[in-house]
Amino acid sequence: SYVNHRLSRTNGMLLYGNLLAGALGEHKIAVEYFQRLLKVLPNDEVDLPKIYSELGRVYLLMGIYDKAKKYFRIGLH
Numbered sequence: 001s002y003v004n005h006r007l008s009r010t011n012g013m014l015l016y017g018n019l020l021a022g023a024l025g026e027h028k029i030a031v032e033y034f035q036r037l038l039k040v041l042p043n044d045e046v047d048l049p050k051i052y053s054e055l056g057r058v059y060l061l062m063g064i065y066d067k068a069k070k071y072f073r074i075g076l077h
Contacts, residue, residue, distance in 0.1 A: 014047065031058050034051055056068045
């Protein structure tokens with residue numbers, strides 16, 4: 001019941017990218033996925049800040065701190 005409730009309120013786009021980067025460790029594929037989302041989604045997409053933050057998190061996991069900081073900052077604005 002709890003898992004079903006949580007999944008019904010979770011954004012599938014973010015969940016998939018998070019799974020790629022976190023559980024599967026496919027950092028490069030996750031970066032490509034999030035970059036592709038940023039290209040195809042409209043500029044008024046409500047989840048853009050979350051996508052930028054997730055991209056920052058992937059770069060952080062990869063140890064690419066300059067890019068991580070860049071995308072975290074974009075996600076905050």
